[in-house]
Amino acid sequence: MNTTILLFLLQDGITNGAVYALLGLALVLVFAVTRVILIPQGEFVTYGALSYAMLATGQVPGTVQLAVAMGIVAFGLDLFFARKALRARLVMRSAALNIVFPVALLVVTYKVAGPTTPMAVNIALALLIVAAIGLFLYRIAFQPIAHTSVLVLLIASVGCHLALQGLGLVFFGAEGLRGPALSNAALTVGPLRFTGQSLAVYGLTVAFIVGLWLFFGYTRMGKALRATAVNRLGARLVGIRTTLSGQIAFLLASVIGAISGILIVPITTLYYDTGFLIGLKGFIAAIIGGLVSYPLTAVAAILVGIVEAFSSFYASNFKEVIVFTLILPVLVLRSLAAPAVEEEKD
Amino acid sequence: MSALLSVADVHISYGKVEAVRGVSLEVGTNEIVTIIGANGAGKTTLLNAIMGVLPLKGRTSFAGTDMAPSDIEDRVAMGLSLVPEHRELFGTMNVEDNLELGAFRIAKAVAARSLERVYALFPRLKERRKQLAGTLSGGEQQMLAMGRALMGAPKLLMLDEPSLGLAPIIVADIFRTVGELRAAGVSVLLVEQNAQAALQIADRAYVMELGEFVLEGSARDIAANKRVAASYLGFQHEGESAV
Numbered sequence: 001m002n003t004t005i006l007l008f009l010l011q012d013g014i015t016n017g018a019v020y021a022l023l024g025l026a027l028v029l030v031f032a033v034t035r036v037i038l039i040p041q042g043e044f045v046t047y048g049a050l051s052y053a054m055l056a057t058g059q060v061p062g063t064v065q066l067a068v069a070m071g072i073v074a075f076g077l078d079l080f081f082a083r084k085a086l087r088a089r090l091v092m093r094s095a096a097l098n099i100v101f102p103v104a105l106l107v108v109t110y111k112v113a114g115p116t117t118p119m120a121v122n123i124a125l126a127l128l129i130v131a132a133i134g135l136f137l138y139r140i141a142f143q144p145i146a147h148t149s150v151l152v153l154l155i156a157s158v159g160c161h162l163a164l165q166g167l168g169l170v171f172f173g174a175e176g177l178r179g180p181a182l183s184n185a186a187l188t189v190g191p192l193r194f195t196g197q198s199l200a201v202y203g204l205t206v207a208f209i210v211g212l213w214l215f216f217g218y219t220r221m222g223k224a225l226r227a228t229a230v231n232r233l234g235a236r237l238v239g240i241r242t243t244l245s246g247q248i249a250f251l252l253a254s255v256i257g258a259i260s261g262i263l264i265v266p267i268t269t270l271y272y273d274t275g276f277l278i279g280l281k282g283f284i285a286a287i288i289g290g291l292v293s294y295p296l297t298a299v300a301a302i303l304v305g306i307v308e309a310f311s312s313f314y315a316s317n318f319k320e321v322i323v324f325t326l327i328l329p330v331l332v333l334r335s336l337a338a339p340a341v342e343e344e345k346d
Numbered sequence: 347m348s349a350l351l352s353v354a355d356v357h358i359s360y361g362k363v364e365a366v367r368g369v370s371l372e373v374g375t376n377e378i379v380t381i382i383g384a385n386g387a388g389k390t391t392l393l394n395a396i397m398g399v400l401p402l403k404g405r406t407s408f409a410g411t412d413m414a415p416s417d418i419e420d421r422v423a424m425g426l427s428l429v430p431e432h433r434e435l436f437g438t439m440n441v442e443d444n445l446e447l448g449a450f451r452i453a454k455a456v457a458a459r460s461l462e463r464v465y466a467l468f469p470r471l472k473e474r475r476k477q478l479a480g481t482l483s484g485g486e487q488q489m490l491a492m493g494r495a496l497m498g499a500p501k502l503l504m505l506d507e508p509s510l511g512l513a514p515i516i517v518a519d520i521f522r523t524v525g526e527l528r529a530a531g532v533s534v535l536l537v538e539q540n541a542q543a544a545l546q547i548a549d550r551a552y553v554m555e556l557g558e559f560v561l562e563g564s565a566r567d568i569a570a571n572k573r574v575a576a577s578y579l580g581f582q583h584e585g586e587s588a589v
Contacts, residue, residue, distance in 0.1 A: 085415040220450065227436045227447050233399070234434035238498060239422035239451040 004191045009309045015198045015267075016281075017305020018205040019260045023282025024289065024297040025212065026253040031291045032229035033249040035150050036142055039157045041257050042279025043164035044130055046272060048258025049265035050172045052126035053179035058115035062171030063129050064106050070136035071102035077139060098139075102132050119180065127258050134254020137164075138246050146246060161276065168272035176269035179262070201263050208256065209298065225249065281308070281323060288330050350375050350533055351396070351426070351502055356404030358388070358395045365391045366402075367557045373502060373535050376528055380536040380544040380565065382578055383554035389537040390431055392554075393506050396535075397421060397428040409501065423451055425501035431510065433491040437480030441471055444479050444490055448497030457497065463530075464493040467523055485516035492523070496532070503527065504535045509543065521547055541578040545569040553578070 023041055030038045051061040075098035082090055109125055141160050145152060183196030215222040228235040228245040236242060261275065268274075285304050289297030304323060311322040349372035358366040366388040373379045381389050395402040398418040406413040408424050416424065436444050445464060449457035465472040468489040474482060479490055488508055495503055505524065509517040517540065524534055525547045538544035545551055551568040553561035561568060568574055 220446065220454075223439070223443050223447055224450055226439060227443075230436045230438050231434050233430070234436055235447075236418045237397070237422065237428055237430065237434060238448050238494060239419045240447070241419050 005313070007190075007192055009313055010306060011192055011194075011198070013306030013309030014302060015201050015305070016308060017302035018201050019264055019278070020282045020285050020304050021298045021301035022205055022208055022256050022260050023279055024285035024301045025209070025294055026256040027282055027286040028289060028291055028294055028297050029212075029225075030249045030253045031286070033225055034138075034142060034146065034153070034246045036153045036157055037150070037283075037291075038253055039154075039161040039276075039279070040137065040164050041253060041282065042275035042277070043161060043168060044134060044254045044257025044275070045261040045264075045278050046168055046172075046270060046275030047133060047164070047261070048126050048130045049179065049261030049270045049275070050168070050177050050272070051129055051258075052122055052262045053177040053265050053270070054172070055109075055113060055117065055122040055125055056119070056180050058113060058117070060109055060113045061126075061129070062167075063133065064102075064109045064125075066167060066171070067102040067129050067132040067136070068106050070133060070140060071098040074098045074136045074139040077144070081144075098136070102136075105129060105132060119182070123262055126262060127255055130254050130258035131251055134250045134257075135247055137254075138250035142250075143243055143246060146242065165273055165276065168275075172272045174272065176271045176274075177265070178269050179265040181266035182263075197263070197266050204259060204263060208259070212252075212294075221248065277320070281305075284324065284327050287327055290334065349373060350377075350409055351535065352405075352407045353396060354405040356392070356395065356402050356406065358391050358400060358402045360391075365557055366395070369404075369554075369557075369559055371552055371559070371562075373533055375501075376531065376533055377550065378524065378528055378534045378536065378548045379550050379552070380538055380548035381552045381554055382538055382541040382544055382568075382574075384578075385539065387554040388557040389554055390506055393428060393504050393535070393537055394430070397426065397504065399428075399430075422498060422500075425499070426504070427495040427498055427500035427502070428504045429488075429491045429495045429506060429508065431506040433487050435479040435487060435490055435494070438478060440476050440478055441482070441490055442475040444494050445471070445475075445497050448494035450498070452497070452499060456499070460497045460499060464496055467496070467526065468493050485512050485520070488512060488516075488520060489523075492520070496527075500532060502533045502535060504537075506537050507539065508536070509538065509540045517543060541574070542569075545579075 023045070027038050027041055030036055047063050051063045054061040075094055078094040078098065079086070079091070105125070105128055112121060137160060141156050142153065145156060181195070181197045182200045185196035187194040187199065216226055224235065224240045225245050225248060228240060228242055232242055235245070260278070261270070264270070264278070281304050282301065285297050285301035288300035304326065307326060308319060308323045312319040315322065351373040353372070354370045356366060356369045357364060369392060371379070381392070383389050391400065394400045396406060398416065398421050408421070408426055411424065413421060436447065445461055446457065449460055452460065470486055471489055471493055474486060479487065482490060492505070492508065508520050508524070512520070521543050524536065527534055536544055536548060545565045545568060548565040551563065551565045552559045553568065553574060561571065561574065569579070
């Protein structure tokens with residue numbers, strides 16, 4: 001192998017790895033705060049990517065209607081659970097979030113969607129749609145069972161993944177889609193050519209990691225999220241609503257998923273079910289990070305990306321096998337290193 | 347005159363086992379009230395249920411408002427705060443972050459003043475403010491738990507066994523602070539096995555046995571009661587000398 005190929009593969013691996021890092025960080029975040037292993041993370045990727053790709057061709061994606069439908073269900077749940085102490089302020093707030101927000105999104109999408117819509121508007125719409133879906137998904141599927149065991153939450157998570165993937169087939173069809181690149185600029189350094197797209201991937205990944213670090217380290221809400229992750233009862237005793245923490249975690253995860261999707265859809269063709277595989281690679285990174293460590297997850301994600309790049313060059317048939325086999329030695333090592341603990345009850 | 351906290355005919359069950367049976371109690375404004383009793387009498391259960399951590403049957407009201415429809419977070423907003431037996435600190439966060447989160451529901455400007463007050467009350471916490479909560483000693487953790495609760499500017503502070511597992515000199519320090527809280531306008535409901543120390547600072551006391559209140563009255567009367575002296579105060583002396 002010569003140096004040029006090595007550099008190409010490394011570059012490719014790091015670009016993919018950066019996307020996996022974003023997804024892995026979102027998984028760790030959601031698990032720490034809500035104990036949900038977020039299998040539908042991949043659907044956030046697909047929905048973001050394909051909503052953006054459809055908007056770019058001037059069509060209105062079905063995801064925006066899904067957001068409205070989920071919002072109505074979420075509003076109904078809010079009313080049902082608050083039925084004993086129905087206060088006007090509570091109903092207004094719930095209606096604003098669950099009804100007015102997605103309906104406004106639907107109206108705006110129908111108004112502005114067209115072949116000449118600026119790219120920035122399309123990106124913003126795709127992000128908002130997926131953000132709404134992520135928020136309502138937590139309200140509908142996870143908030144009512146937030147106190148149950150990790151296993152129950154995992155099963156619900158698998159259910160959400162299957163449902164959203166099925167809906168994805170309805171919305172986007174079985175054909176793959178590609179979206180327009182964020183930038184067509186390119187930069188050549190020695191033998192390597194950096195496209196504007198891959199630079200955007202690096203830039204946004206670093207921006208998100210720094211942003212999350214600032215959010216968790218320096219804002220009250222970020223600290224409250226960490227506190228919920230560390231000690232749920234302690235958080236409730238100082239008045240932090242675990243439901244609010246859960247909503248914010250899901251909101252962040254869905255936005256991160258959608259951004260990842262929008263970043264990769266100009267590079268590779270995405271199908272309605274591609275997101276799952278991409279999400280799983282983020283999951284591998286999160287597992288290597290023990291579902292707790294953000295830096296370890298980010299490093300592991302880059303490693304997963306590089307292993308994937310090299311294995312697709314040398315043994316492309318076994319690419320996925322090699323990547324997913326990475327998890328085995330990690331699990332063995334972790335189970336040897338960690339003492340056996342029973343699942344915490346709370 | 348209506349009491350700050352009023353609990354009437356409360357029953358609390360764990361499944362079929364009734365841990366607290368028909369208990370009524372009141373805490374007035376600017377009052378220190380203690381519940382003493384042996385291990386397993388149901389004191390912690392009662393405090394947790396008043397906070398909303400456990401469900402209860404019966405009537406509870408705080409500052410004249412019925413507490414039944416409100417959850418833990420609502421009760422915190424009403425001005426009720428619990429320092430639980432296990433403290434429930436945010437172990438992997440530093441002391442100052444723990445305190446700051448105690449004021450989660452309070453405006454930032456007010457929180458800054460609360461922080462100064464808590465540091466004045468517990469100078470030790472100020473020295474350790476960048477240290478992780480999980481690495482503090484037991485006494486410091488208790489101070490941090492109390493400090494965190496006070497950051498939310500509660501009207502009533504409920505303390506569950508603040509002396510548990512602490513050295514006598516630190517216990518004295520903690521109880522002195524509890525006494526100072528009254529001057530700051532905070533009422534205290536104190537659950538203690540260390541009956542002697544609790545009765546010294548309290549205005550009124552309830553004695554709990556097997557899920558029921560068997561005695562109530564002014565702290566001085568309770569301390570003078572022969573039965574209490576024999577079963578709690580005497581027991582405490584033996585317990586302490588055995589350590």
